[in-house]
Structures are given as structure tokens and as C-alpha cells.
Amino acid sequence: MDESKLKNRLMRITAITxxxxxxxxxxxxxxxxxxxxxxHKADYIQMQGETKEYKDRISKxxxxxxxxxxxxxxxxxxxxxxxxxxxxxxxxxxxVNAENDFISLSYIRKDGSSITNILGSGTxxxxxxxxxxxxxxxxxxxxxxGRNAVSKMYDSQYYDGKLFxxxxxxxxxxxxxxxxxxxxxxEIFTDIANGNYxxxxxxxxxxxxxxxxxxVRSERTLIKGQYDNIYESPYLSEETKQKVxxxxxxxxxxxxxxxxxxxxxxxxxxxxxxxGWYLFCANKIWSYSLSIGNIYGIIGVVLVIILILFNALxxxxxxxxxxxxxKLIRLAYWDPVTGAENETKFDQNFAELQKNQKxxxxxxxxxxxxxxxxxxxxxxxxxxxxxFIKRIIENSLKEGEFFCRSSADTFFIVLLxxxxxxxxxxLNKIITVVKEASVMYGNYSxxxxxxxxxxxxxxxxxxxxxxxxxxxxxxxxIAFYNKELHNEIRxxxxxxxxxxxxxxxxxxxxxxxxxxNLKNDDLIGAEALVRWQNPDGSYRFPNEFIPLFExxxxxxxxxxxxxxxxxKQIRSWIDSGVEPIPISVNQSKLLFSxxxxxxxxxxxxxxxxxxxxxxxxEILEGVAANDMDFLNQQIETLHKKGxxxxxxxxxxxxxxxxxLYQLKIDELKLxxxxxxxxxxxxxxxxxxxxxxxxxxxxxxxxxxxxxxVETKEDRDNLSALGCDYGQGYFYxxxxxxxxFSIKYMS
Ligand code: C2E
Ligand code: CA
Ligand code: CA
Numbered sequence: 001m002d003e004s005k006l007k008n009r010l011m012r013i014t015a016i017t018x019x020x021x022x023x024x025x026x027x028x029x030x031x032x033x034x035x036x037x038x039x040h041k042a043d044y045i046q047m048q049g050e051t052k053e054y055k056d057r058i059s060k061x062x063x064x065x066x067x068x069x070x071x072x073x074x075x076x077x078x079x080x081x082x083x084x085x086x087x088x089x090x091x092x093x094x095x096v097n098a099e100n101d102f103i104s105l106s107y108i109r110k111d112g113s114s115i116t117n118i119l120g121s122g123t124x125x126x127x128x129x130x131x132x133x134x135x136x137x138x139x140x141x142x143x144x145x146g147r148n149a150v151s152k153m154y155d156s157q158y159y160d161g162k163l164f165x166x167x168x169x170x171x172x173x174x175x176x177x178x179x180x181x182x183x184x185x186x187e188i189f190t191d192i193a194n195g196n197y198x199x200x201x202x203x204x205x206x207x208x209x210x211x212x213x214x215x216v217r218s219e220r221t222l223i224k225g226q227y228d229n230i231y232e233s234p235y236l237s238e239e240t241k242q243k244v245x246x247x248x249x250x251x252x253x254x255x256x257x258x259x260x261x262x263x264x265x266x267x268x269x270x271x272x273x274x275x276g277w278y279l280f281c282a283n284k285i286w287s288y289s290l291s292i293g294n295i296y297g298i299i300g301v302v303l304v305i306i307l308i309l310f311n312a313l314x315x316x317x318x319x320x321x322x323x324x325x326x327k328l329i330r331l332a333y334w335d336p337v338t339g340a341e342n343e344t345k346f347d348q349n350f351a352e353l354q355k356n357q358k359x360x361x362x363x364x365x366x367x368x369x370x371x372x373x374x375x376x377x378x379x380x381x382x383x384x385x386x387x388f389i390k391r392i393i394e395n396s397l398k399e400g401e402f403f404c405r406s407s408a409d410t411f412f413i414v415l416l417x418x419x420x421x422x423x424x425x426x427l428n429k430i431i432t433v434v435k436e437a438s439v440m441y442g443n444y445s446x447x448x449x450x451x452x453x454x455x456x457x458x459x460x461x462x463x464x465x466x467x468x469x470x471x472x473x474x475x476x477x478i479a480f481y482n483k484e485l486h487n488e489i490r491x492x493x494x495x496x497x498x499x500x501x502x503x504x505x506x507x508x509x510x511x512x513x514x515x516x517n518l519k520n521d522d523l524i525g526a527e528a529l530v531r532w533q534n535p536d537g538s539y540r541f542p543n544e545f546i547p548l549f550e551x552x553x554x555x556x557x558x559x560x561x562x563x564x565x566x567x568k569q570i571r572s573w574i575d576s577g578v579e580p581i582p583i584s585v586n587q588s589k590l591l592f593s594x595x596x597x598x599x600x601x602x603x604x605x606x607x608x609x610x611x612x613x614x615x616x617x618e619i620l621e622g623v624a625a626n627d628m629d630f631l632n633q634q635i636e637t638l639h640k641k642g643x644x645x646x647x648x649x650x651x652x653x654x655x656x657x658x659x660l661y662q663l664k665i666d667e668l669k670l671x672x673x674x675x676x677x678x679x680x681x682x683x684x685x686x687x688x689x690x691x692x693x694x695x696x697x698x699x700x701x702x703x704x705x706x707x708x709v710e711t712k713e714d715r716d717n718l719s720a721l722g723c724d725y726g727q728g729y730f731y732x733x734x735x736x737x738x739x740f741s742i743k744y745m746s
Contacts, residue, residue: 010318014311021307040266043283044255046199047268051281054205055270061184062166062274065102066148069168069180072096077171082107082178086115086125093117102182103159107170108140109178136165136181143167143179152275153215161185162216203283208269210248210276222284223260230280235260244269251276258282335405337383338390343460346404346412350459353414357400361423361456363413364463365393365430368449368474370409376446385448392433396426412463418456424478427452431477449474455481465489495545499554502532503561509533510565512583513734514744515705515727518719523744525616527584527727528566529734530558555588562586563601566615567608569737574610578745584616584646589623593630598637612642616667620648621659628662635664646705650693657696668697670723672708687721694722 076082081092089107097105097117106116112129129137135151142149151165167181198205204220212230227233231241235258247254253270267282330336333345341349353360367373367385374382386405393403393413403413417423431450438447451474453466458481466481469488479485502508512526532540549555566583573580591597605612617638623631635645646667647660651674660668674690697704706718709728718726735743 010314014314017310017314018307021303021310043266044268047203047266047281047283048253048270050199050203051205051268051270051279055272055279058272058274062150065166065182065184066168068096068100069166069182070148073168073170073180076107076180080172082170082172090115090117090123090125094123097182100182102184103156103163104183106181107178108167108181110144110176133165136183139165139167140179140181143169143181144176145169146176150274152209156183159183159185198281199283203281205282206280207272208278208280210278212244212248215277220284222265222282233258248276248278338387338405340390340394340411341402341404343404343406343412346402346406346414346460349402350414353400357416359416359418361415361417361454362458362460362463363415363423363427363455364453364460364467365389365411365413365427365450366452366467366471367409368451373446373448388437389434389448389450392430396430406460410464410467412460420454420456420480423454423456427454427478449477451477451479453479453481492548495548496552496554499545499549503557507533507535508558508561508565509539510562510569510737511734512569512737512740513727514732514740515584515725516731518706518709518715518723518726521731523581524725525582525584526740526744527618527734528562528586530562530586531734531736550588550590553590556590556594559586559588559591560600560604563604563615564608565737567604567610569741570610570614571608573741573745578741580614581745582614582616582644584618586618586648589620592619592623592634593627598634598641598643601638601643602641613644616644616646618646618648618669621650621653628659632662632664639664649707651689657693660693660697660700660702665702667703667705668693669705669707670694672706672728675706675708675710675714675718690723691721698722 076092081089093105093107093115094117097119101119104116104118106114106127108114108129114125114127114129116124116127118124129140132140133151133154133156135154139149139151146169148169149167151167153162153164155161156163163183163185165181165183167179169176170178170180198218198220204218204222206214206218206221207216208230209215213228214230223233223235225233230236230244236244236256237259240256240258243256244254247269251271253268255266255268257264257266259265265283267280270279270281271277272279333341335342350362367389370382370385373385386409389411390405393411397403397413398416401413401415403411405411415423415426417426431452434448434450438445451467451470453463453469455462455466462481466479466485469485470476470479509531511529511531513529514523515525515527516522517524530542530546532545534540546555549558563585566585570580570583594600601615601617602612605615638645644666645664646669647663647665648669649671650668652671670690670693674686694704703725704723705725705727706714706723707727709715709718709726709730711730714728715726715730
């Protein structure tokens with residue numbers, strides 16, 4: 001994951017968080033709003049219910065009072081008491097009042113004279129209609145006009161508190177002759193005004209007039225301050241006041257709200273059907289009165305705070321981990337030694353490139369013998385070389401091209417070119433610049449030689465295959481991946497997949513090439529050489545498969561198999577009464593590094609009861625390069641068991657006479673390269689060297705064998721130089737063991 005991806009991911013997390021917190025908040029808000037509105041509804045219903053109940057109670061009391069007064073009026077008419085003497089009338093009134101507990105009960109004649117019984121104070125006859133409170137007069141006159149009437153509330157001189165007056169007409173001979181009037185408090189009003197019962201104590205009720213004057217103002221009112229009229233209070237909005245006015249005119253009930261000390265409260269007004277009066281019920285509990293707008297507001301603020309906090313946290317966390325992640329990204333994508341990108345990053349870039357680039361090549365670049373640089377100059381200097389090469393590559397890239405350091409000294413490069421000539425030109429430039437800057441260490445200098453494999457429109461793997469194809473060919477520095485290379489690889493794969501079965505099926509055949517004494521052409525031994533016989537009878541030669549077996553380790557098995565084949569052959573000679581000759585067997589480098597190797601060998605020769613002295617083990621000079629001491633130990637062990645050891649291909653690589661002196665070998669095989677003439681001048685020098693080597697070996701008691709003796713001239717020349725034995729086409733090619741036995745061993 002690179003940094004931009006990380007950023008994207010964090011952005012996504014942030015976006016998701018913001019969106020989800022908005023969603024959650026809206027769900028929350030809606031839920032709270034729903035609960036809130038449900039609570040409002042419940043409140044409204046309660047308010048309305050209770051208000052109506054109070055209204056009911058008031059109506060019932062009024063109805064009851066009218067009923068009493070009407071019955072009384074009827075009694076007067078029927079008993080004709082009005083026309084009897086005043087004393088009787090006074091008594092009747094006193095009795096009726098004693099029964100019903102009105103504050104006062106009067107009979108008022110149409111002329112305005114009256115008889116009044118005041119509860120607890122006796123009867124008065126001197127009060128006339130015009131002396132009464134105006135509201136009382138109005139009600140009484142309504143009764144004179146044939147209606148049951150209730151007065152508005154007024155203060156009475158007889159009573160401490162507000163009173164109503166009820167009045168009903170009194171008939172005689174179908175004519176209204178007066179009115180019965182009673183004063184009463186409506187005790188429920190006192191309950192309403194002072195009681196703790198409204199809305200379970202959470203509310204209060206006022207009684208207001210049709211002009212919105214307070215008639216009874218509850219002591220439990222929320223709003224402090226004396227207002228005579230609800231329009232006077234500043235707590236109702238203009239809009240609400242208009243709504244209230246309209247409702248009062250139409251005698252309708254109304255819900256509304258008012259604001260007090262920054263909180264919103266609700267009220268309900270219900271007409272009383274009495275003088276246009278209203279019950280005004282209000283709720284005192286603020287929490288239930290919270291408006292939906294307020295809820296949204298509060299939650300919005302909380303949400304914003306949460307979001308700010310969360311994003312601050314996210315940002316802080318991002319910055320905190322960004323440092324670490326940068327480091328991780330460095331580790332994941334960058335090569336710590338050179339600072340170049342690594343394979344992982346390269347592969348990402350490559351995948352990206354393939355999506356939109358049609359013209360590219362992948363190059364694998366390697367340093368010849370980089371191990372030597374590390375060994376000779378140390379790891380630090382080795383790293384410096386890698387950094388240097390990295391810079392050279394970096395500077396030679398064009399826009400859109402990229403590279404990485406893979407393992408050790410391998411670099412991969414992508415060039416946006418497909419023309420082989422152009423690619424070669426660019427690579428040659430890199431290789432030349434690197435070559436010219438050879439590593440200096442003290443007085444030593446070491447030439448840096450690079451080689452490369454190119455896969456036009458191919459990937460790393462193909463580039464690497466092309467590279468490997470020239471690994472050991474120093475003269476070739478650029479190899480292009482192609483079909484043949486691919487076939488070679490396919491063949492290699494086919495060999496690898498078939499080798500085990502081939503061994504089992506005994507497809508590996510023993511061929512023998514005789515060795516002769518150069519002095520008298522006597523047969524002195526033979527070299528065992530392997531041939532792989534295909535099922536169709538054709539042969540594969542060792543150079544096709546031995547290098548591969550060396551690298552994949554199969555040589556370990558094959559060489560032991562060949563030892564066994566050789567032992568079988570020797571045994572068969574012995575068994576048929578033929579004097580056996582020593583056989584040289586080629587041994588892979590790998591075998592010599594195995595501590596059990598001498599014992600394993602011994603087991604095989606013992607199995608066939610073959611003397612160890614008939615087995616000559618041919619090792620390649622490269623074996624010595626690894627661990628001279630260990631090699632000498634192995635040779636010593638082998639000697640003890642009776643085996644002989646020969647050094648093969650001497651003079652082909654980095655052989656040194658010093659090595660001859662150090663290694664306790666029995667035989668030296670001179671590489672056939674010594675015998676091939678290049679030029680006259682060269683030839684003379686080679687003669688001198690050959691002579692020196694032969695004499696040096698002789699002095700050390702080491703036999704010398706010349707390989708590749710192809711002509712009589714070769715033989716004579718070698719013989720003259722003192723070389724002991726010869727092997728080559730001049731004498732015989734390698735032939736199969738059966739033919740060999742017939743020709744030489746019978
Ligand atoms: P080598 O050990 O140097 O074997 C000698 C090679 O030179 C043989 O090639 C042989 O056929 C060839 N030769 C012989 N006389 C002449 C001559 O006069 N002129 C020329 N030009 N060549 C001559 P071959 O059999 O193809 O073997 C090639 C290499 O394969 C051997 O080189 C040896 O290193 C390896 N090899 C062969 N058999 C085995 C084996 O069983 N085990 C192992 N580990 N390596 C083997
Ligand atoms: Ca050999
Ligand atoms: Ca050889």
C-alpha cells in the first residue's frame with residue numbers, strides 16, 4: 001500500500017464516519033422528535049381532557065343551580081305563594097336557602113323590590129334592583145325577559161370573594177311577574193385557581209373572559225407579574241395572540257404556545273359556554289415542551305461537536321501513524337541498501353504499465369562475479385558499488401521508465417522501447433559507464449562488468465532467463481529473450497522432469513574412452529563417460545545435461561550410479577578372467593563437499609568386491625577454490641581407502657601451479673586446450689608452459705595425462721615433453737562398454 005492509497009483509505013474512513021454519524025444523528029433526531037411529539041400529543045390530550053372535565057363540572061354545578069331555582073319558581077307559581085303575604089314568602093325563601101346553601105337567595109319583583117335571604121344573616125327586604133351590582137342587574141333583567149341567566153362574576157358586599165348570580169323567571173298565569181336569583185361561588189373555580197390537581201400538578205388553569213381578561217388567575221401560574229389580560233403579557237407571540245383572538249370571536253377551542261424564560265410552553269383554551277368565558281390550561285413542565293426545532297438545534301450542535309472531535313482525532317491519529325507508515329512503506333517498497341525501489345514496488349509499477357503501455361521492455365542487469373567484490377573489498381564497498389550502479393541506471397532513465405534492485409546484484413529495469421538496437425545502445429551506455437568506473441581499493445582496481453538479459457514486451461522472468469543464458473559467456477553482455485532461448489529452457493525443463501525416470505530405466509549408459517602410455521601406446525586405463533540413451537536409441541551428450549545436473553544436484557545421484565556401473569564392469573572383467581584396468585570416473589563438485597562421500601564410495605566398491613585402486617576419481621579444478629583444507633582432508637580419506645584422485649581439465653580456468661603443490665592428487669589431466677594451436681607465437685609460449693607443468697608434476701610425483709590427443713603429432717610432441725599418458729580421438733573415441741570390452745579386454 002503506498003501513501004496515496006493510505007490517504008484515500010483514510011479519506012474514505014472519514015467520509016464514511018461523517019456520513020454514518022449524520023445518518024445516525026438523523027435517525028436519532030427523528031426518534032427523539034417522534035418521542036417528543038408523542039409526548040406533546042399525550043400532553044395535549046391530557047390538557048384537553050382535563051380542561052373539558054373542569055368545564056363539565058362547572059356546567060353541572062350551573063345546571064344543578066338552575067334546576068333548583070326553576071323548581072323553586074314552579075313551586076311559587078303553583079302554590080301561589082308570591083301573592084300571599086310577604087311573611088310567608090320570606091319564610092319559604094329562607095327555608096329553600098337553608099336547604100341549598102346559596103350565599104343568598106332572592107325573589108325580585110318586576111318593580112325592582114326584593115326579598116333576599118342571606119345565608120347566616122337573615123332576610124332583607126330593602127334592597128332594590130338598581131342597588132345591585134350591574135352584572136347582577138343584567139342577569140335579573142334577562143330572567144325578566146324569560147331566560148335563565150348567569151351573571152358575570154362580581155364582588156359582593158355580603159360576601160368576601162367573587163360571586164355569580166343565577167336568575168330564572170317566575171311566572172303567574174303565564175306572565176313573568178318576577179325573578180328568582182341566587183348568589184353562588186363556583187367552588188370549582190377555587191379548586192382550579194388554587195388546587196394542585198391540574199395535570200397532576202404539572203399544569204394550571206385560568207379562567208378568562210371573552211375579551212381575554214383574567215377572571216380567575218391561578219396562583220400556580222408560571223408567569224410572575226400582574227397582567228389583567230393575556231394580550232398584555234409579552235410571552236405570547238403576535239401570531240398566537242391573533243389566533244387566540246380569532247378563536248375567542250368564533251367561540252372555538254385552541255392550542256397554542258408561549259415562550260417564557262427561553263423555554264417554550266403549551267396551552268389549551270376551551271370555551272365554557274358561559275358568558276363567552278374560557279378555561280385557559282397551560283403546562284408547566286419545560287422538558288415536555290421542548291420544541292422539535294429546539295431538539296434539532298441541540299442535536300445539530302452536539303453532532304457538529306462530535307464530528308469536529310472525531311475528525312480532530314482522525315487527523316491526529318493519521319499524522320501519528322503516517323510517520324510509522326512512511327517507514328513501513330519504505331521497508332515495503334524500498335531497498336534499504338541503495339534506496340532504489342524493490343521488487344514489490346517494481347511489480348506494482350509493472351502491472352500499472354501493462355494496463356496502458358504497449359511499448360516496453362524488461363531488462364535484468366547483473367554484475368559478473370559480484371561475490372568477488374564483496375570478498376575482496378568487503379561488504380561496505382560492495383554496497384557502494386550497488387549504490388553507484390543504481391545512480392547510473394537512475395540517470396539514464398526517461399520519463400515513465402522505472403527500475404528496482406532485486407536480490408543481491410540483480411537490477412530490473414523497464415525501458416519504454418522495443419527496438420533491439422536502441423535498447424542495446426542504451427544498455428551499452430550504462431554498462432560502459434559502470435565499467436569505466438572500476439572499483440578502487442588501495443592499489444587494487446577491479447573492473448565492474450555488467451551483463452543483461454532483455455525481454456521485449458516481456459516480464460522479469462523472461463528477462464532473467466535471457467540473463468542466465470549468458471551468465472558464463474563473458475564475451476556476450478546483452479542477451480535478448482527469444483523463442484530458441486525459450487526452447488532451451490523448455491528442453492531444460494523436459495530434462496529435469498525426465499531425469500529421475502531415466503535413471504530408473506537405466507537410460508544412462510557407460511561409455512569408455514581408453515588411455516594409453518604415450519611412450520609405447522600400451523593401454524593403461526579408461527575414462528568413464530556417460531551417455532543418455534533416448535528411448536529411440538539416439539544419444540544425448542553430457543554437455544546437454546551435466547551442467548544442468550550440476551546445478552540441480554542430480555549429479556550426486558548420477559555420479560554414484562556411474563561408479564556402480566564402472567564397478568559392475570570391472571567385476572565382469574574380473575569374473576571373466578580378464579586383467580582389469582583402472583577406470584577414471586568424473587565426479588561432480590558437489591560430491592566432494594559431502595563428508596560421507598568416501599564411505600559411500602567404499603560401500604559400492606565393497607558391494608562388487610572391486611579394489612579401490614582401480615577407481616580414479618576425476619575432480620575439476622574448481623573444487624579446490626572452495627575450501628582447500630577440507631578438500632585435502634577428503635583426498636586423504638579417499639587415499640586411505642585406496643582410491644586415486646585426478647585433477648581434470650587442468651589449465652582451462654584459474655588453475656595455478658600452487659594448487660598442484662597444495663593438493664595431494666595422483667594425476668593431472670591437461671586440458672585439451674593446450675594442444676590446439678592458435679598462432680605460432682602463442683604456440684611457443686604454450687609449449688613452454690606445458691613443459692613446465694609436466695616437469696613440475698613429475699617432480700611432485702604426479703602422473704600427467706593429456707586429453708584431446710587427436711594426431712600423431714600431438715602424441716609425439718607430448719611424449720617429447722615428458723607427458724606420461726594420452727587420451728583422445730587419435731587413439732579412440734568414447735565407445736560403449738560392451739564394444740570396449742570386446743575391443744580391448746579380451
Ligand atoms: P571430460 O571429463 O573432459 O571428458 C572428456 C571429454 O572430451 C569427453 O566429452 C570426450 O568425448 C571428449 N574427447 C575425448 N577425446 C577427444 C579428442 O581427441 N578431441 C576432442 N575434441 N574431444 C575429445 P564428453 O564425453 O562429451 O564429456 C563431456 C564432459 O562431461 C566431460 O568432460 C565431463 O566433464 C563430463 N562428464 C561426462 N560423463 C560424466 C559423468 O558421468 N559424471 C560427471 N560428473 N561428469 C561427466
Ligand atoms: Ca574427465
Ligand atoms: Ca577433461
